Amino acid sequence: MNAESMVDVLVIGAGPAGAMAAALSRQRGLSVRVLEKTQFPRFSIGESMLPQSLGLLEEAGMLEAVERAGFQYKDGAQIVRGDRKVDFEFSQKTCAGYPHAYQVTRADFDHVLIKEAQRQGAEVRYQQEIVAADFSGDTARVVSRDAQGRESSHRARFVFDASGFGRILPRLLDLDRPADFPVRASLFMHVEDRIVDADFDRNKIRVAVHPEHDDIWYWLIPFSGGRASIGVVAEDKVLQTYSGDVSQRLNALIAEEPGMKRMLRNAQPLWPEAREIRGYATAVSSLHGPNFALLGNAGKFLDPVFSSGVTIALKSAALAVPLAHRQLQGETVDWEAEFAEPLMLGVDTFKGYVETWYEGALQTIMFSERRPQRVYELLCSVLAGYAWDTENPYVGRSGRRLRALAQTLRDL
Numbered sequence: 001m002n003a004e005s006m007v008d009v010l011v012i013g014a015g016p017a018g019a020m021a022a023a024l025s026r027q028r029g030l031s032v033r034v035l036e037k038t039q040f041p042r043f044s045i046g047e048s049m050l051p052q053s054l055g056l057l058e059e060a061g062m063l064e065a066v067e068r069a070g071f072q073y074k075d076g077a078q079i080v081r082g083d084r085k086v087d088f089e090f091s092q093k094t095c096a097g098y099p100h101a102y103q104v105t106r107a108d109f110d111h112v113l114i115k116e117a118q119r120q121g122a123e124v125r126y127q128q129e130i131v132a133a134d135f136s137g138d139t140a141r142v143v144s145r146d147a148q149g150r151e152s153s154h155r156a157r158f159v160f161d162a163s164g165f166g167r168i169l170p171r172l173l174d175l176d177r178p179a180d181f182p183v184r185a186s187l188f189m190h191v192e193d194r195i196v197d198a199d200f201d202r203n204k205i206r207v208a209v210h211p212e213h214d215d216i217w218y219w220l221i222p223f224s225g226g227r228a229s230i231g232v233v234a235e236d237k238v239l240q241t242y243s244g245d246v247s248q249r250l251n252a253l254i255a256e257e258p259g260m261k262r263m264l265r266n267a268q269p270l271w272p273e274a275r276e277i278r279g280y281a282t283a284v285s286s287l288h289g290p291n292f293a294l295l296g297n298a299g300k301f302l303d304p305v306f307s308s309g310v311t312i313a314l315k316s317a318a319l320a321v322p323l324a325h326r327q328l329q330g331e332t333v334d335w336e337a338e339f340a341e342p343l344m345l346g347v348d349t350f351k352g353y354v355e356t357w358y359e360g361a362l363q364t365i366m367f368s369e370r371r372p373q374r375v376y377e378l379l380c381s382v383l384a385g386y387a388w389d390t391e392n393p394y395v396g397r398s399g400r401r402l403r404a405l406a407q408t409l410r411d412l
């Protein structure tokens with residue numbers, strides 16, 4: 001086995017959380033090695049960004065590169081059910097921060113981010129899969145395996161696990177816990193969309209609810225260059241009732257939503273076969289441990305419906321890196337109070353939105369004509385990713401408040 005030189009910070013995974021952690025660590029003068037299982041560019045799901053993520057990317061010195069990359073501009077979200085339609089305009093948000101974002105092919109976006117981290121001095125090694133980790137000593141020891149099966153041993157003073165659904169430290173250290181959501185799944189495809197409908201707004205993600213089932217929904221995420229990502233989300237057991245291959249099942253579901261069916265009538269698939277991802281909600285017993293922290297999906301993932309994943313991933317890195325830096329300088333850090341709790345404020349916000357979305361309460365609020373304008377603006381803020389803004393009453397443990405509001409609107 002190869003024994004590699006010691007680094008201050010070792011990052012597992014080169015997705016958004018890993019790239020952000022690498023760049024922010026470099027800004028603090030730490031030596032950084034990123035070990036990534038695949039070779040970039042590589043496909044990843046999660047293509048609609050939220051405005052809050054732009055401020056975070058700016059903090060990491062990555063925003064200019066993202067702006068130069070020519071991604072599709074995004075200024076809001078359109079929610080549709082049958083003939084009811086509501087546009088959430090991010091410009092109507094109540095807090096400071098960017099009012100726009102981008103919709104991105106993640107192969108390109110993630111590559112831009114990690115190249116920026118590299119430009120800032122991070123060492124990035126591809127095709128290095130982490131297979132073992134030991135945190136019993138003063139420094140961490142991590143073992144990676146390359147494509148030829150050769151193993152290398154790395155020593156680091158601190159490790160960020162940003163391995164996404166790989167969830168490498170939760171698995172190796174037995175931190176995995178069941179998520180408190182039903183097992184949902186998604187079928188999706190990239191298309192050349194050829195949409196000609198005059199009422200289609202390319203600057204928004206379009207989220208459509210199934211005409212009969214509150215808990216089945218579709219995304220239509222336009223990209224630049226006339227392409228789009230399309231997908232459907234439902235409980236896995238529901239999607240299993242559709243027969244055929246993945247593309248046939250996706251097409252059958254699209255045919256059930258009149259707007260998707262109409263708009264995509266001329267669409268051409270860009271992949272030979274649609275893809276499927278199942279059971280992605282994740283939870284852990286702890287987001288940190290001796291000399292490590294879990295970032296992004298390696299720690300927590302809720303649900304795709306409000307496009308919060310990348311924002312949470314970036315935010316987790318922005319919270320964790322300054323703490324790791326302080327710890328490496330000899331300070332004592334209370335990781336629960338200074339990392340897990342602040343991070344969970346935003347995660348809990350989105351959790352309340354996800355739960356009430358599938359229960360139907362949030363949809364009642366969204367489509368209600370009696371919804372006060374102020375509520376609309378506060379919802380715009382959260383949908384723009386500003387889920388850590390404590391001035392917003394619909395931030396934090398938001399579920400109870402949203403359910404109460406939905407009930408009031410129903411009673412009216």
Ligand SMILES: Cc1cc2nc3c(=O)[nH]c(=O)nc-3n(C[C@H](O)[C@H](O)[C@H](O)COP(=O)(O)OP(=O)(O)OC[C@H]3O[C@@H](n4cnc5c(N)ncnc54)[C@H](O)[C@@H]3O)c2cc1C
Pocket residue numbers: 012013014015016017018035036037038044045046047048049050128129130131162163164165166167168186277280295296297298301303304306307308309310311313
């Ligand atoms: C159906 C669906 C739709 C979604 N839509 C959106 C959306 O519109 N907007 C949004 O913001 N989010 C969305 N998400 C969530 C989004 O995909 C994730 O939250 C986001 O990619 C998390 O980033 P990350 O950096 O934590 O992990 P990832 O982006 O998954 O990066 C992890 C990296 O770690 C690498 N890795 C894994 N295992 C190992 C190992 N053992 N050793 C070394 N490297 C390893 C992987 O190859 C990968 O490159 C969606 C998720 C799903 C399931």
